[in-house]
Amino acid sequence: MNSNDKHQRTIPSMEKYPSSGLSVVVVGGGIAGLGFAIEACRKGHDVRVLERRPQFVELGDLMVLQSSALHTPKLWPGFLEMLASCQYNSPNYFKKFDGTFIGAHHPGSDDAPSTYVNRAKFHGILEEYARQQGIKIEYSANVVEYFETNDAAGVKFDDGHFQIADVVVAADGVGTKSWGLLHGSKAEPINSGFAVTRVTFPAGPALENPIIAKEFEGFDHRVSLHVGPDSHMVVGKTDTEICWLLNHPDTDGAVEDWSYKASSDIALPHVEGWHPFFKELINATPNHEVTNWKLMWRNAPPTWVSPLGRVVQIGDAAHTFLPTSASGATMALEDGYSLAACLEKGGRERVALATRVHNTLRYERVSCAQRMGLKNRENFHKTDWDYVREHPEVLTSTIGLWLIHHNPENYAIENFESCATHIEDGKTFRNTNAVPGYTWKPWTIEQLLAATDNGEEILDEGDWS
Numbered sequence: 001m002n003s004n005d006k007h008q009r010t011i012p013s014m015e016k017y018p019s020s021g022l023s024v025v026v027v028g029g030g031i032a033g034l035g036f037a038i039e040a041c042r043k044g045h046d047v048r049v050l051e052r053r054p055q056f057v058e059l060g061d062l063m064v065l066q067s068s069a070l071h072t073p074k075l076w077p078g079f080l081e082m083l084a085s086c087q088y089n090s091p092n093y094f095k096k097f098d099g100t101f102i103g104a105h106h107p108g109s110d111d112a113p114s115t116y117v118n119r120a121k122f123h124g125i126l127e128e129y130a131r132q133q134g135i136k137i138e139y140s141a142n143v144v145e146y147f148e149t150n151d152a153a154g155v156k157f158d159d160g161h162f163q164i165a166d167v168v169v170a171a172d173g174v175g176t177k178s179w180g181l182l183h184g185s186k187a188e189p190i191n192s193g194f195a196v197t198r199v200t201f202p203a204g205p206a207l208e209n210p211i212i213a214k215e216f217e218g219f220d221h222r223v224s225l226h227v228g229p230d231s232h233m234v235v236g237k238t239d240t241e242i243c244w245l246l247n248h249p250d251t252d253g254a255v256e257d258w259s260y261k262a263s264s265d266i267a268l269p270h271v272e273g274w275h276p277f278f279k280e281l282i283n284a285t286p287n288h289e290v291t292n293w294k295l296m297w298r299n300a301p302p303t304w305v306s307p308l309g310r311v312v313q314i315g316d317a318a319h320t321f322l323p324t325s326a327s328g329a330t331m332a333l334e335d336g337y338s339l340a341a342c343l344e345k346g347g348r349e350r351v352a353l354a355t356r357v358h359n360t361l362r363y364e365r366v367s368c369a370q371r372m373g374l375k376n377r378e379n380f381h382k383t384d385w386d387y388v389r390e391h392p393e394v395l396t397s398t399i400g401l402w403l404i405h406h407n408p409e410n411y412a413i414e415n416f417e418s419c420a421t422h423i424e425d426g427k428t429f430r431n432t433n434a435v436p437g438y439t440w441k442p443w444t445i446e447q448l449l450a451a452t453d454n455g456e457e458i459l460d461e462g463d464w465s
């Protein structure tokens with residue numbers, strides 16, 4: 001998508017629910033904030049977005065949107081056509097680091113196949129779609145504090161002024177300023193010990209290299225995952241761009257900042273002994289410049305809602321993921337659809353109840369997706385190749401059907417009243433949107449990391465496949 005396309009494109013208006021009378025301020029115009037804002041607008045809420053950046057910028061590389069995040073956008077006219085412009089149209093090809101082919105997998109459900117997208121362009125599409133629906137997005141709006149009363153919530157900006165609404169949605173990512181109000185203080189992030197080195201660049205010049213050209217021979221679009229000892233690399237190619245993301249032990253002082261740049265040379269030692277393609281690909285990186293993102297883990301507190309129920313966290317502000325969950329953007333979007341639906345069901349009279357219902361409906365599912373990410377990382381980095389030869393699905397089918405076959409908007413609508421009764425009257429309510437047969441129990445990242453450090457396999461009851 002280029003800026004000319006944006007000017008030429010006419011986007012139909014969404015058919016909206018009657019006005020709910022609820023004013024909603026969203027802090028953060030990332031994937032969670034914009035996804036929620038569009039759906040909240042459709043659900044009849046009066047929504048505006050506050051974004052810290054001075055203007056919209058397209059940043060980021062390849063990421064996956066699972067099926068569960070793609071049902072509600074079918075109700076946004078014209079959106080899926082726009083989405084097509086940023087998709088990598090490919091199954092996921094799995095290979096061993098030496099180039100041996102393991103298998104191919106078409107992710108997702110038939111009615112809404114999962115898809116790989118360019119994050120920068122997808123973000124641009126959300127922003128354009130939101131603006132075209134009349135949603136106000138205010139830039140240079142740096143929120144420093146959240147507050148609430150029984151009847152309203154608000155935010156304070158760095159220049160000292162305030163903004164008030166019926167509900168405030170904290171979608172301000174890993175550095176959210178809502179922790180003070182929700183939890184008193186912010187939990188220290190835990191170092192996962194890994195980093196992701198990532199970059200996207202034009203395909204043309206790189207394809208002049210015969211080793212790179214050979215690897216992509218016959219493919220207009222391709223997404224592939226290459227598994228090696230302690231590291232794995234995702235490579236994406238479209239007609240116009242190539243993207244690589246190397247997940248590796250952090251030996252080079254990565255920083256948890258999407259604008260932190262490093263030399264692509266730091267990736268080379270991690271692909272020593274791999275097929276020659278990887279070295280050529282890394283060396284083809286323009287200016288040898290990459291993002292080196294430190295992978296931090298945060299225990300997600302079960303409570304994403306402020307004491308009086310008027311401020312609610314979504315997306316990375318509430319929970320973060322390892323990339324091997326392949327669920328960060330998916331869960332952020334799911335949160336948005338669920339919250340918009342709960343606020344619509346609750347209406348002006350039951351705002352605090354609605355945010356708590358949303359939290360209750362979502363927490364166990366999100367927690368399972370986080371846990372799955374660590375299991376996958378262990379699978380990728382400590383691979384038993386003899387076993388994989390007989391059972392390639394241990395690498396190719398790592399995202400559970402429980403995660404894929406879910407419609408978070410419908411789930412919220414269908415379960416709102418019984419969950420509300422559970423919260424108000426203590427009547428039994430059990431979620432059915434997480435791992436079948438697994439009874440959720442509290443766990444911490446420290447416990448899981450200690451277990452894996454001791455060489456223990458993380459074995460859970462239930463069907464995680």
Ligand SMILES: Cc1cc2nc3c(=O)[nH]c(=O)nc-3n(C[C@H](O)[C@H](O)[C@H](O)COP(=O)(O)OP(=O)(O)OC[C@H]3O[C@@H](n4cnc5c(N)ncnc54)[C@H](O)[C@@H]3O)c2cc1C
Nearest residue numbers: 028030031032052059060061063143172173258315316329
């Ligand atoms: C620049 C960038 C690049 C990324 N690239 C990738 C990628 O390549 N692959 C991938 O898998 N994931 C990437 N991510 C992360 C991914 O988008 C998220 O993990 C996931 O989509 C959840 O989205 P989110 O909206 O919760 O968080 P984010 O996408 O991080 O969005 C949070 C938003 O809140 C804004 N914000 C933060 N603090 C404030 C404040 N105080 N006041 C107002 N606004 C604030 C931020 O500027 C940002 O726009 C990237 C995130 C960012 C910000």
